[in-house]
Structures are given as C-alpha cells and as structure tokens.
Amino acid sequence: MKNPVPVFESESEKEISIIKALLEDAKIAVTDSGADHPKEDNGLATLFVDLPDEAKAFEIIDAWLQENQSE
Numbered sequence: 001m002k003n004p005v006p007v008f009e010s011e012s013e014k015e016i017s018i019i020k021a022l023l024e025d026a027k028i029a030v031t032d033s034g035a036d037h038p039k040e041d042n043g044l045a046t047l048f049v050d051l052p053d054e055a056k057a058f059e060i061i062d063a064w065l066q067e068n069q070s071e
Contacts, residue, residue: 004048
C-alpha cells in the first residue's frame with residue numbers, strides 16, 4: 001500500500017471483519033491494525049485503504065452503517 005489512509009475504526013473485531021470483507025468484495029485492498037498499524041491505546045482497530053480507493057470505501061462503509069445502526 002503506497003498511500004494508506006484510515007477509513008474505519010472500531011473496538012469490535014466483528015465490525016472490523018465485516019467492513020474488511022465488504023471492501024475486499026469490492027476489490028479494494030485493505031490493511032488493518034497489525035504490525036504496520038498497531039491498535040490505538042484506546043483499543044480501537046483501524047482499517048486502511050489506498051488513497052485512490054478512499055471515496056469508494058467510504059460509500060460502502062456509509063451504506064453498511066446506515067443499514068446496521070440501531071436508533
């Protein structure tokens with residue numbers, strides 16, 4: 001990944017897995033908080049995509065959030 005940008009963060013490993021799978025299904029390369037990007041001190045895991053994929057990634061994430069957020 002040449003220019004990784006953060007697009008999603010969560011304490012939930014389940015949410016991270018779901019979003020990562022959705023992005024990968026859309027042919028977007030994703031890396032998560034791992035050796036290259038450790039978890040934040042606050043326990044949040046973060047997903048990163050290449051800068052050119054950022055807008056498409058946000059569209060996918062926003063659609064998922066709208067469908068899955070409880071009021």
